[in-house]
Amino acid sequence: xxxEGMNNPGKSFLTSAIRCFFALPLLIVSQLxxxxxxxxxxxxxxxxxxxxxGELNGLSVDIVREVFAIVGHPDDIEMxxxxxxxxxxxxxxxxxLFSMSRTxxxxxxxxxxxxxxxxxxxxxxxxxxxxxxxxxxDAREANAILVTRGFPETEFLQNQDFNNLYITNSPIQAxxxxxxxxxDLAPIGEFAYKPLMQKSSIDAESLQNTGVELFNIQLYIAFxxxxxxxxxxxxxxxxxxxxxxxxxxxxxxxxxxxxx
Numbered sequence: 001x002x003x004e005g006m007n008n009p010g011k012s013f014l015t016s017a018i019r020c021f022f023a024l025p026l027l028i029v030s031q032l033x034x035x036x037x038x039x040x041x042x043x044x045x046x047x048x049x050x051x052x053x054g055e056l057n058g059l060s061v062d063i064v065r066e067v068f069a070i071v072g073h074p075d076d077i078e079m080x081x082x083x084x085x086x087x088x089x090x091x092x093x094x095x096x097l098f099s100m101s102r103t104x105x106x107x108x109x110x111x112x113x114x115x116x117x118x119x120x121x122x123x124x125x126x127x128x129x130x131x132x133x134x135x136x137x138d139a140r141e142a143n144a145i146l147v148t149r150g151f152p153e154t155e156f157l158q159n160q161d162f163n164n165l166y167i168t169n170s171p172i173q174a175x176x177x178x179x180x181x182x183x184d185l186a187p188i189g190e191f192a193y194k195p196l197m198q199k200s201s202i203d204a205e206s207l208q209n210t211g212v213e214l215f216n217i218q219l220y221i222a223f224x225x226x227x228x229x230x231x232x233x234x235x236x237x238x239x240x241x242x243x244x245x246x247x248x249x250x251x252x253x254x255x256x257x258x259x260x
Contacts, residue, residue, distance in 0.1 A: 036231055038223070040064070040096045041078045041085040046195030047255050048099045048117070048219065049079065059191070059255045060099040060116050060219065063239075066247050067221075070238035083150075093226050099219035101152040111227050113235045114220030117252070119189035121153050121214040124178065124207045131184045133212050140164065142184035146174035153187040153214055172200040179206055187214055191255075 042049040042061060049058035056077055068075050078085075089095040090109055099116050100106070123139060125131055133139050144166045147154040157165055166183055168174040171192075178186045179202055188196065190209070197204035221239075223232060242248050 036094070037073060038094050038096045039078065039088070040073075040076060040098075041080050041088070042098055043082040043085060044079055045082075045099075045192065046199065047191055049077075050195065051079065059251065062251045062254075063116055063242060063248060064098060064221065066242040066251075067235060067238045070241055071234055089222055089224055093224050095224045096221060098221040100222040101217050102220045102222075103152055103155060105155065106222075110222040110225055111229075111232050112220045112222060113232060113239055115218035116221060116239070117191070117219050119191045119217050119219065121156075121187050121189050121217055123185045123187050123210045123212045123214070124175075124193070125185055125210055126178060126181060127206055127208045129181075129184060133185070133210055136160075136212060136214065139185055139212065144183040144185075146177050146183035146186040148174055152217055156214055157187075171196055175202055175207070176200060179203070185210070189217060 042056075042058070042064075044050055047058055048060040049056065051057070056079060061077060064077070065075055067073075080088075085097050086100075089097040097110075100110070102112055102114070123133065123145075125133075131142055133142070139145060140162060142164055145157065145162065145164055146168055147157060147165050148171050149167050149169060151171075154165070154167065166177075168177065171186075171188060174183070174186045175188070175196060177183050193209075194204060196202075197207075221235065223235075
């Protein structure tokens with residue numbers, strides 16, 4: 001051990017001061033990284049996110065709030081139209097949007113934490129319809145499949161070269177047309193089906209699930225592309241912790257018990 005510091009206390013003090021001077025910016029950067037906040041957005045699409053009695057609730061909302069508690073992020077979620085929130089997350093920094101399906105087209109546009117939840121996308125038909133499909137290939141024979149612009153199931157069917165798609169502006173429009181007999185089939189996630197029927201005042205009993213599956217969809221938290229990898233890792237670890245703690249299962253069961 002050197003005695004240089006003991007013999008020259010002034011130099012020792014100066015050395016310590018220099019070390020502190022250079023360490024301070026690193027400490028500040030570290031604290032900023034740990035306290036980074038985002039503009040967090042979701043859409044009105046039950047059961048994943050919806051307003052009830054003036055309060056924001058939902059399957060995905062509840063899970064994200066558990067993640068907030070771990071990463072120390074403010075519980076501040078904005079509900080915005082999907083197109084606007086998507087555009088902001090794609091073009092601006094410090095944005096989060098959930099719940100977003102992680103498709104090949106979207107993969108390079110964002111950074112991802114998840115999955116938050118999985119849903120099974122199937123075809124529905126009017127209960128009095130003559131159409132009877134047993135497979136995805138059978139659906140090619142339908143006169144019109146009602147799909148929603150920009151939705152993953154629409155992209156999926158387009159990529160499968162279906163030429164009988166009728167594009168609508170919203171799932172409510174698609175299923176309203178299905179009830180009126182203006183289409184043969186419409187796809188939707190099984191979690192989302194009942195809330196959509198309730199919101200649109202459509203009699204859920206008038207429609208039937210064909211059981212024909214398009215795919216299982218995984219919904220994620222999407223971050224702005226320039227989000228630091230350290231932040232993505234921190235949020236992913238927090239979500240993994242929520243799942244391991246059992247709280248994730250409690251949330252899923254709660255919404256399943258509500259009929260979703």
